[in-house]
Amino acid sequence: MVDLETRPPDSGIEEKSPERSRERPRRGLWIFLGILAGFVIYAYGFHVVDVNLDRVGDPIPQQRFFNVIRALGQPDLLTYQTVDTAVDVEFAMPCPDGGFTPAPSDGAATISITPACAGPRDAVTISGGGFRDNEAINIFFVPPNGIELRVAQARTAADGTFSTEAVLPNRPDDETQTIRAKSRQNVGSIFNPAYFPTGEVDPDTGAEIMLRSPRWSQNAEATWRGIIETIFLALLATTVGTLIAIPLSFLAARNLMSDVRIPALNAGLAVVALPIGAALGYGASSAGTALVSLLPGSALLLGVVVIALVWLGLFALRLAVPLPGTDRSRPAKMIAGLGATTAFLLAAQGTVRFMEIGGSETAPALGSLSFLGTFVERSGEILALVFGVLAATAGAVALAVLASKLSYGLSKRIGHGMEMTLSVIAVGLAGAVIAMGVGQVIGWIYQMTNMTTTVVIPAIVGAVLGLALGAFGAARGQLGAGLGIYYIFRTFFNTLRSIEALILALIFVIWVGLGAFAGTLALALHTIAANGKLYSEQVESINTGPLEAIRATGATRLQTVVYAVVPQIVAPFIAFTMYRWDINVRMSTIIGFVGGGGIGLILQQNINLLNYRGAAAQMLAIAIVVAAMDWLSSRLRERFV
Amino acid sequence: MLQVENLTKVYGDGTVALKDVSFEVPDGQFLAIIGLSGSGKSTLLRCINRLIDPTEGRILWKGEDITAANHEDLRNIRRRIGMVFQHFNLVHRSKVITNVLAGRLGYTSPALSVVNRFSKRDRDQALRLLQRVGLEEKANNRSEELSGGQQQRVGIARAMMQNPEMILADEPVASLDPVLAHSIMQYLEAINRDDRVTVVCSLHFLDLVHRYGQGVIALNEGRKVFEGEPSEIDDAMFKNIYGQEAERVG
Numbered sequence: 001m002v003d004l005e006t007r008p009p010d011s012g013i014e015e016k017s018p019e020r021s022r023e024r025p026r027r028g029l030w031i032f033l034g035i036l037a038g039f040v041i042y043a044y045g046f047h048v049v050d051v052n053l054d055r056v057g058d059p060i061p062q063q064r065f066f067n068v069i070r071a072l073g074q075p076d077l078l079t080y081q082t083v084d085t086a087v088d089v090e091f092a093m094p095c096p097d098g099g100f101t102p103a104p105s106d107g108a109a110t111i112s113i114t115p116a117c118a119g120p121r122d123a124v125t126i127s128g129g130g131f132r133d134n135e136a137i138n139i140f141f142v143p144p145n146g147i148e149l150r151v152a153q154a155r156t157a158a159d160g161t162f163s164t165e166a167v168l169p170n171r172p173d174d175e176t177q178t179i180r181a182k183s184r185q186n187v188g189s190i191f192n193p194a195y196f197p198t199g200e201v202d203p204d205t206g207a208e209i210m211l212r213s214p215r216w217s218q219n220a221e222a223t224w225r226g227i228i229e230t231i232f233l234a235l236l237a238t239t240v241g242t243l244i245a246i247p248l249s250f251l252a253a254r255n256l257m258s259d260v261r262i263p264a265l266n267a268g269l270a271v272v273a274l275p276i277g278a279a280l281g282y283g284a285s286s287a288g289t290a291l292v293s294l295l296p297g298s299a300l301l302l303g304v305v306v307i308a309l310v311w312l313g314l315f316a317l318r319l320a321v322p323l324p325g326t327d328r329s330r331p332a333k334m335i336a337g338l339g340a341t342t343a344f345l346l347a348a349q350g351t352v353r354f355m356e357i358g359g360s361e362t363a364p365a366l367g368s369l370s371f372l373g374t375f376v377e378r379s380g381e382i383l384a385l386v387f388g389v390l391a392a393t394a395g396a397v398a399l400a401v402l403a404s405k406l407s408y409g410l411s412k413r414i415g416h417g418m419e420m421t422l423s424v425i426a427v428g429l430a431g432a433v434i435a436m437g438v439g440q441v442i443g444w445i446y447q448m449t450n451m452t453t454t455v456v457i458p459a460i461v462g463a464v465l466g467l468a469l470g471a472f473g474a475a476r477g478q479l480g481a482g483l484g485i486y487y488i489f490r491t492f493f494n495t496l497r498s499i500e501a502l503i504l505a506l507i508f509v510i511w512v513g514l515g516a517f518a519g520t521l522a523l524a525l526h527t528i529a530a531n532g533k534l535y536s537e538q539v540e541s542i543n544t545g546p547l548e549a550i551r552a553t554g555a556t557r558l559q560t561v562v563y564a565v566v567p568q569i570v571a572p573f574i575a576f577t578m579y580r581w582d583i584n585v586r587m588s589t590i591i592g593f594v595g596g597g598g599i600g601l602i603l604q605q606n607i608n609l610l611n612y613r614g615a616a617a618q619m620l621a622i623a624i625v626v627a628a629m630d631w632l633s634s635r636l637r638e639r640f641v
Numbered sequence: 642m643l644q645v646e647n648l649t650k651v652y653g654d655g656t657v658a659l660k661d662v663s664f665e666v667p668d669g670q671f672l673a674i675i676g677l678s679g680s681g682k683s684t685l686l687r688c689i690n691r692l693i694d695p696t697e698g699r700i701l702w703k704g705e706d707i708t709a710a711n712h713e714d715l716r717n718i719r720r721r722i723g724m725v726f727q728h729f730n731l732v733h734r735s736k737v738i739t740n741v742l743a744g745r746l747g748y749t750s751p752a753l754s755v756v757n758r759f760s761k762r763d764r765d766q767a768l769r770l771l772q773r774v775g776l777e778e779k780a781n782n783r784s785e786e787l788s789g790g791q792q793q794r795v796g797i798a799r800a801m802m803q804n805p806e807m808i809l810a811d812e813p814v815a816s817l818d819p820v821l822a823h824s825i826m827q828y829l830e831a832i833n834r835d836d837r838v839t840v841v842c843s844l845h846f847l848d849l850v851h852r853y854g855q856g857v858i859a860l861n862e863g864r865k866v867f868e869g870e871p872s873e874i875d876d877a878m879f880k881n882i883y884g885q886e887a888e889r890v891g
Contacts, residue, residue, distance in 0.1 A: 263711070321750050408713060545730035549796075552690055553803055554720030554747025562755050563743050567734040 071612030075620050077220040080186035081196050081213035085109070087128065087181045088142075092117035094172050109160075111181045120170040127163035128181055131156045135183045139164065142178040143171045156183075188213040219606075219614045226592075226599030227621045233516045233591075233598050234523065234584035241527025242577050248528070249535030250561060252489035255547075256539060260482025260557075264470055265411055265419060266404040267479045268426025272433055273403035274396045281395015285388050288349040295350070299358035306350040313343030345391070352387060355380030424470035427479075431466020432459045493536070496529035501587050505596035516597025523584050523591065534576050535569070542568040575637040582633040589622045642667055643689070643807065643839065648698035650684050650863075658684040659695070660863040666841060666856070668703075668806075671833045673854030673871070674843040677883060680860040682843035683727075686809045689841065690722045691715055702807075720747025723800025723838075725829075727812035729792040733785035737776065737795055740784050741767040744802025763802075770798040774828060790821040797828050801836075808832065810842035814849070822846070826853050847874065 055061060087109045090102035095117035102116055111128035118124050126139055135156045140148035152166035171177070188194030195210040202209050216224075250256055262270070295302060319336035359377025363370040407426075411419050439458030448454050469479075505522035512518050542565060550564040592600025599618050606614035643666040650659040659681045666672050674682050687693040689700060691707060700707040707718055723744070731740045745763045746754055753759075759767075771777045774794035779787060784795060793813060800808050810829060814822035830853055833840045844850050850857055851871045859867035859874075859882040866882055867874070880887060 321752055408711060411711070543733075545726060545728050546732045548692055549724065549726060549730035549799070550732075550743055550746065552692055552719055552722070552724040553744050553799070554716040554718075555743070556716065556746075556751050558751055559746045559749075559754055563735070563739075563746065564732055567732045570734070 068612045072616045072619065074613055075616035076217055076611070076613040077223075077617050078190075078214040079217040080188065081194065081211065082184050083187055085183050085185065087111050088178050089113060089180075091141075091177050091179045093168065093177055094119045109181075109183075111179070113179055118168060120168060120172050123165055123167050125163060125165055126152065126154075126179065126181070127161065128156075129159075129161040131160045131162065131183055132185075133158045133160055135160075135185075137162055138182045138184075139166055140180040140182065141166075141169055141171070142180050144173055144175045144177065148180065186214070190214060219611075219617050222602050223599065223617045223621050226602050226618065227625055229516050230588045230592075230598035230600075230622075231585060231625065233520050234581060234588045237520045237523030237527055237588070238577065238581040238584050240520075241524040242531060242580070244524075245528045245532040245535055246573065248489060248493075249532045249539060250565075251485055252493055252532060252536035253539035254483075254486055255542070255544065256561065256565070257482035257486040258480075260480075260485075261478040262404070262481045263407070263411065264423035264427050264479050266407045267481050268423060268428075268430040268466075268470065269403040269407045270400035271430035272426065273399040275433060275437070277396035277399025278392040279395075280399065282388055282392040284345060284395065285349070285391030288345050288391075289384075289387075292346065292349040292353050295353075297357055299354055299361055302350055302354040302357065306347050306354055309343050309347035309350060313340045313347060316340035316343060348387065352380050352383045355383070424467055427470030428463045428467035431469065432463040435459060435462020435465070438462075489532075490536070493529050493533040496525065497533060499526075501526040502591060502594055502596075505591050506594050509595040514595040514597070519588060519591040519596025519598055522596060523587055526587075527580055527584065531576055531580050535573060538569050538572045538576070539565060578633040578636050582629045585629045586626055589626070642701075642703065643841070644699075644701040645685075645689070646699045646701070648685070648688060648700065649696050650681075650688060650693065651696045657863050659688070659860075662698075662860070662863070662865045664858050664865065664868055666839060668839055669833070669837050671830070671840045671842065671853060671855045673850045673857045674841065674860065675845075675847070675850055675857060675882065676843075676860035679862075681863040682860055683811050684863075685860065686724075686811045686841065686843060689809055690719050690724060716747055720803055721806050723803045723805035723808040725793070725796050725800050725808060725810040725813045727815050729789070729796045729816075731784040731787075731792050731795055731799075733783070735784060736780070737771070737782055737784050737787065738764075738767055738780040740795055741770060741798045741802050744799040747803065767798070767802060770801050771795075773801075774798050789817050790825065793817060793825050794828065797825070797832070801832065805838055807839040807841065810840060812843050812845065815845050819846075822849060823852075829853070847879070850874075 087105060087107060089105055089111050090100075091113055092100040095115075100117040102113075105111070107130075109128065109130035111126060114125045114127070128137070131137065133156055137154045137156060138150055139152040139154065141151050142148050149169055149171075151168065152164045154162040154164040156162045187196075194213045196213060198209045198211050200209045201207070295305060316336045316339040320333050320340050321337075355376050359373045359375070359380060361373075363373030363377065366373050410422075414422070435458040436455055439454045442448070443454030501522050504525055505519050508518040508521045512521065546564040546568070547560060550560045555563065588596075588598045588600075589603075590600045592598045592602070593604050595601070599621060603615055603618040603622075606612070606618065645665070646663050648659050648662045649657075651657050662681075662685065674685065676682050684693055688695045689702075689707070691710070695708060698708070702718070705714075705718065707715075710718055732743070735743075739757070742759050742763060745759060745767075749759060749763070768777060768780060771780055774797060776787075776791060776794055776798070779791065784792060787795065796813075808829065813829065814825050817825065826849060829840055829842065832838050842853070844854075854871045857867065857869060857871050857874065858865055859878075861882055861884075867878060874882070
C-alpha cells in the first residue's frame with residue numbers, strides 16, 4: 001500500500017496573464033490548422049475509397065441491387081409440387097386455300113389465335129382468358145410429332161386474360177397443328193398441404209411414402225444443417241478456448257505476478273530443471289502408454305483396472321498428504337506421493353485407452369445415437385494426443401519446484417559468498433538453456449542443420465547474458481521472475497489477438513482441411529488470446545484488500561489465488577465467456593467464407609451462383625441466431641454481474 | 642518480544658514512509674500506534690509481517706529475524722501473526738465461514754484447501770470463534786451481506802483462526818461508526834487479556850488509546866516522536882504528535 005501524498009495543483013495564474021494577449025491569436029491559428037488538416041484527411045479518404053455517386057445511379061447495377069433486396073424478402077425455404085394446365089387450340093400452317101376455322105376449345109380457359117392460320121415465320125397474336133390472375137403462361141407451338149416448341153411467355157392480368165405476340169417457327173405441314181398455352185400451379189399451401197404418392201414403399205410400415213407439398217426446400221435443409229454446425233462450432237471453440245485461457249490469464253495478471261521475486265539461485269536451477277523435467281514427464285507418459293497398451297484390448301477389463309488404479313492412487317495420496325494431526329516421516333510421504341503419482345498417471349492412460357476402445361465398441365450398437373460413442377472415442381484420441389504435452393508440462397513444473405526447494409535448503413546451509421557464486425553460475429546455465437531453446441526454434445524455422453549456429457553459439461551467448469544478469473541479480477539477491485512471465489504472456493496474448501480469426505482459419509484449413517474443425521480450431525485459438533487478455537485485466541482490477549489479508553495468514557500463492565482472487569472473478573469471467581460465445585457465433589457464420597465450415601460455406605456458394613433467394617435463407621438464419629444469442633447472452637450477463 | 646531496529650522504508654517513488662524507527666514490544670502487551678494519516682502507521686504494521694519489505698533495518702521476533710526470512714520461513718512466521726484491517730478485507734462473495742477458515746490456510750495442506758476441504762477440527766474452531774464474536778447464525782451468509790461492524794468481527798475471527806501469538810490491527814475501528822468502536826476494541830482487549838496475545842494496534846482516537854493501550858508509540862512523518870505510556874501524552878506532547886493546529890476532540 002502506497003501512502004498517497006496530496007499536493008496542491010500547480011497554479012500559474014500570475015505567470016499566464018502577461019501571455020494571454022499572445023495566446024488568443026495562436027489558439028485561433030491552431031483551430032484553423034485543425035480544420036484544414038481535417039479537410040485534407042477526409043478529402044484523401046474519399047479519394048482512397050473512391051466515393052462515387054455515378055455508380056449508385058447507374059440503372060443496370062441498380063436493378064441488380066434491387067433484385068438482391070427483393071430476393072431477401074423471398075428466401076428459398078419451401079418447395080411446392082406443381083401441376084401444369086394446358087389449353088390447346090388448332091392451328092394451320094400454312095393457311096389452307098379455303099381458310100381455317102379451329103374447333104372451339106371446351107374448358108374454362110380458352111385461347112385464340114389471330115389470324116387463325118399463318119405461314120412460317122409469321123407473327124401472330126395469341127390471347128386467352130379464364131386463367132387465374134397474375135399467372136405465368138408459356139405458349140408452345142406443337143407440330144404433329146408432339147414435340148413442344150416454346151414461342152412466347154406471358155403473364156395474365158387481374159381478370160385472368162392475356163395477350164401476346166409470337167413469331168411462328170418454320171414448320172409447315174399439311175396436317176392440323178396445335179398451339180398450346182400452359183400454366184404451372186403450386187399445389188397445396190402451408191396451412192392446407194397436399195400429399196403426392198412417390199411410388200416408394202416404407203419398408204417398416206408397408207405404407208406408401210407420401211410427399212408433402214409444400215415441404216422444406218433443399219436449400220432450407222442445407223441452411224438448417226449449416227446453422228446447427230455454426231452454433232456447435234462456436235460452442236466448442238468457446239469452451240476449449242476458455243478452458244485454456246483461464247489458467248494462462250493468471251500468469252498475465254500484473255498484480256499477481258509483479259511481486260513474484262525469486263532468489264537468483266532458485267530461478268537459475270528451476271530454469272535448468274525445466275527441460276529435464278519436461279523430458280522426464282514425456283518419457284513417463286510414453287512408458288505409461290506402452291505399459292497400458294500391453295493390457296488386453298477389452299473395455300470391461302480396462303475399466304476394472306482403471307478403477308483399481310484410482311483406488312490405489314487415492315490410498316497412496318491419503319498417505320502422502322495426511323490430514324493435520326497425523327504424523328508421518330518424510331521419506332514415507334515421498335514414497336507414497338510417488339506411488340500416487342504413478343497410479344494416477346497409469347489410471348489416466350488407462351482411461352484414455354478405455355475411452356478409445358469402449359467408444360468404438362459401443363458406437364455401432366447405439367444406432368442413431370452412435371455419435372455418442374464416436375464422441376467418447378474421439379475425446380480419447382484427443383486426450384491421448386494432449387497427454388504427452390500435459391505430462392511434459394507437469395514434469396517440467398514438478399522438477400522446477402523440486403529444484404527450487406532444493407536450492408532453499410542449499411542456501412540455508414552454505415555461506416552468503418558461496419550462494420552468490422552458485423547463483424551466478426546457475427543463472428548463467430539458465431541463460432544458456434533458454435538461448436539454446438530459442439536457437440532450436442530459429443534453426444527449425446530457417447531449416448538450419450548446423451549445430452554450431454543452433455546450439456553452440458546460442459549457448460555461449462545465453463551463458464554470457466545469464467552470467468551478467470546473475471551477477472546483477474545476485475547482487476540484489478532476487479530476480480523479478482514474475483514480471484518476466486507476465487510480459488511473456490501479455491506479449492503472447494497481444495500478438496495472437498491481433499490476428500483475426502478468419503486469417504487463423506485460412507491457416508488451419510491448410511493444416512486440417514476444409515470444414516468446421518478448421519473453423520473450431522481458429523476460433524478457439526482466437527478465444528484464448530482475446531479472453532486471456534480480458535480475464536487477466538479482470539484479475540488486475542480485483543479488490544486487493546482480501547489478497548493482502550489472505551497473504552497475511554501465511555497462505556501459499558496458490559491458496560491466495562483460490563481464496564482471494566477466484567471468488568472475486570467468477571461472475572465477470574462467466575460474463576466474458578458468454579460474451580465471447582456470442583462473438584464466436586457471429587464469427588462462425590462467416591468463417592465458412594474461407595472454408596472454415598458452418599453456414600458461411602453455403603452462403604458463399606449461393607452468392608457466387610447468383611442464387612440470391614437461396615442466400616436470403618442463410619442470411620435470415622444468421623440474423624435469427626445472432627439476435628437470439630445476443631439476447632440470451634445479455635440476459636445471462638445481467639444475472640451474473 | 643518483538644524488536645524493531647532502525648526500520649526505514651522508502652517506496653519506489655522516493656516517498657520516505659518510515660525513517661529509522663526502533664522500539665520493542667514485550668510479549669502480551671497491547672501497544673497502540675498513533676499518528677496522522679500518512680505518518681507511516683500502516684507501513685510499519687505491514688513491515689512486521691513483511692506484506693511490505695522494509696528498505697533497511699531489522700525486525701526480530703522471539704529470536705527469529707523476520708527481515709531475513711526466506712519464502713517458506715516467512716509463511717511459517719505469518720501464520721503465527723494475525724492481522725485485522727481497516728477495511729476488513731473480507732472476500733465479499735465468499736461465505737462468512739469460508740472467510741474465517743481462510744485464517745487456517747497457513748496450516749492446511751495446499752492440495753486439500755484448494756478444493757475447500759478443512760478438517761473437522763478446523764470447522765469446529767471456526768464455528769466456535771464465530772460464536773465468540775456473536776455471529777454463529779451468520780456462518781453461511783455471504784460476507785457482503787454483513788454490516789461493517791459484523792464484518793470486522795469476522796475479520797477478528799479470521800485472525801484468531803490462526804491461533805496467533807500476535808495480532809497486528811491496522812486502524813481496526815477507523816471505518817466504523819464511532820459507537821461501534823468500543824465493541825470491536827473490547828474483542829481485541831479480551832484476546833489480549835484472556836488469550837495472552839500481543840496486540841499491536843494503530844489508532845486514530847486518543848481516548849481509545851487511553852482506554853485500551855498499555856504502551857504507545859507515536860509516529861510523525863515516518864519518525865518515532867514518542868514512546869511511553871498513554872497517560873504520559875499531555876497537551877504539549879499531543880501538539881508535538883499531531884501538529885500545532887490540532888485540537889483534542891476525544
